[in-house]
Amino acid sequence: MHATETPSSGWEEPRATAVLVLADGTVIKGFGLGATGEASGEVCFNTAMTGYQEILTDPSYSGQIITFTFPHIGNVGVNDEDIESVNAASSIGACAVVLAADITTPSNWRATRNLDSWLKSRNVIGISGVDTRALAALIRSKGMPNAIIAHEPSGNFNLKALESKAKNLPSMDGLDLVPGVTSTQRLDWDQTTWTLGEGYGKQENPNYHVVAIDYGVKRNILRLIANAGCKVTVVPATTSAEDILALKPDGVFLSNGPGDPAATGQYAVPVIRTLIAKKVPLFGICLGHQMLGLAVGASTTKMHQGHHGANHPVKDKITGKVEITSMNHGFAVDASTLPENVVETHVSLFDGTNCGIALTDGMAFSVQHHPEASPGPQDSHYLFDRFVELMAKSKAA
Numbered sequence: 369m370h371a372t373e374t375p376s377s378g379w380e381e382p383r384a385t386a387v388l389v390l391a392d393g394t395v396i397k398g399f400g401l402g403a404t405g406e407a408s409g410e411v412c413f414n415t416a417m418t419g420y421q422e423i424l425t426d427p428s429y430s431g432q433i434i435t436f437t438f439p440h441i442g443n444v445g446v447n448d449e450d451i452e453s454v455n456a457a458s459s460i461g462a463c464a465v466v467l468a469a470d471i472t473t474p475s476n477w478r479a480t481r482n483l484d485s486w487l488k489s490r491n492v493i494g495i496s497g498v499d500t501r502a503l504a505a506l507i508r509s510k511g512m513p514n515a516i517i518a519h520e521p522s523g524n525f526n527l528k529a530l531e532s533k534a535k536n537l538p539s540m541d542g543l544d545l546v547p548g549v550t551s552t553q554r555l556d557w558d559q560t561t562w563t564l565g566e567g568y569g570k571q572e573n574p575n576y577h578v579v580a581i582d583y584g585v586k587r588n589i590l591r592l593i594a595n596a597g598c599k600v601t602v603v604p605a606t607t608s609a610e611d612i613l614a615l616k617p618d619g620v621f622l623s624n625g626p627g628d629p630a631a632t633g634q635y636a637v638p639v640i641r642t643l644i645a646k647k648v649p650l651f652g653i654c655l656g657h658q659m660l661g662l663a664v665g666a667s668t669t670k671m672h673q674g675h676h677g678a679n680h681p682v683k684d685k686i687t688g689k690v691e692i693t694s695m696n697h698g699f700a701v702d703a704s705t706l707p708e709n710v711v712e713t714h715v716s717l718f719d720g721t722n723c724g725i726a727l728t729d730g731m732a733f734s735v736q737h738h739p740e741a742s743p744g745p746q747d748s749h750y751l752f753d754r755f756v757e758l759m760a761k762s763k764a765a
């Protein structure tokens with residue numbers, strides 16, 4: 369500035385190019401990234417410090433806007449290997465993302481792309497410059513709100529219209545979102561986990577055949593089942609019990625997935641009940657766990673703020689061991705409604721909610737957390753071996 373010029377009043381607030389409008393009318397302004405336009409969903413917060421690409425592509429997050437409490441999201445870029453959705457038909461996963469810091473140039477040897485352009489290519493809207501700690505605190509006190517996010521480079525927003533749209537969004541309670549994410553065709557899976565220098569491996573000598581019912585399955589779950597010595601056939605969510613049994617599985621896996629389990633249970637539960645009656649070894653994760661719960665007659669409830677992170681302590685009540693787990697759920701099985709032939713096997717040490725069940729006949733078990741991690745700690749990998757042991761016992765009987 370030239371010495372004779374009048375000093376300006378100081379720093380001017382940059383124009384907001386994105387807004388997040390909550391159903392209660394709260395307006396959060398920031399800077400748009402990723403796709404332009406509007407998206408709507410339930411706002412949750414995830415506290416994981418790593419693995420944003422796996423989180424964003426987890427089909428369980430469909431219909432949700434993820435607020436990352438870790439500020440530096442995008443700093444390791446993205447690549448083609450860390451996508452978790454199996455159904456590649458569309459941009460499946462979270463519909464929008466809320467960040468504290470702007471996305472910086474990626475710095476990682478595996479990065480092939482910048483998070484911003486990748487979000488745009490997947491039609492996912494983002495907003496940065498948000499006080500994500502304050503938003504997480506708001507969710508903690510008031511629960512997960514519905515919201516509209518809008519990204520408009522001109523910065524012209526009709527806030528009244530956005531607020532009324534946000535108010536009229538349907539509650540996640542009662543939504544069946546599985547049809548939008550499940551595979552439409554049967555799929556043979558033999559890929560195993562990733563190792564440095566080798567990339568993903570292949571299961572060449574399987575001992576067991578697992579049918580995985582795809583309610584929105586994550587790739588790393590299928591890889592860990594393959595690692596444990598199995599050939600996997602992934603089938604669409606509405607596959608009948610007859611068609612599943614015709615594949616002669618040694619075990620059936622009930623996958624994770626989005627939405628309200630009670631709404632999804634309408635077609636899933638009768639199938640699971642038949643499999644229980646036929647004593648087929650069953651293993652369920654997250655939505656699959658909730659649906660096993662519904663199939664045995666228990667009920668599920670909507671949680672206040674849910675669990676979304678990578679450091680949640682869970683106690684295995686059978687062994688007494690505590691495992692640090694990856695979590696992503698907004699519903700839970702109500703343990704007080706479990707029938708006599710089902711035991712609670714795992715419990716959250718954060719809030720005492722149910723995190724695992726097993727049938728007393730020993731043929732079916734499930735957990736609420738994500739033992740496959742991706743991202744997250746690997747303490748719970750043992751559950752895949754438990755599933756194989758169950759199939760071995762059943763085969764030997």
Ligand SMILES: NC(=O)CC[C@H](N)C(=O)O
Binds near residue numbers: 629656
């Ligand atoms: N990760 C999942 O499978 C989530 C299950 C279910 N949609 C929930 O929010 O509780």
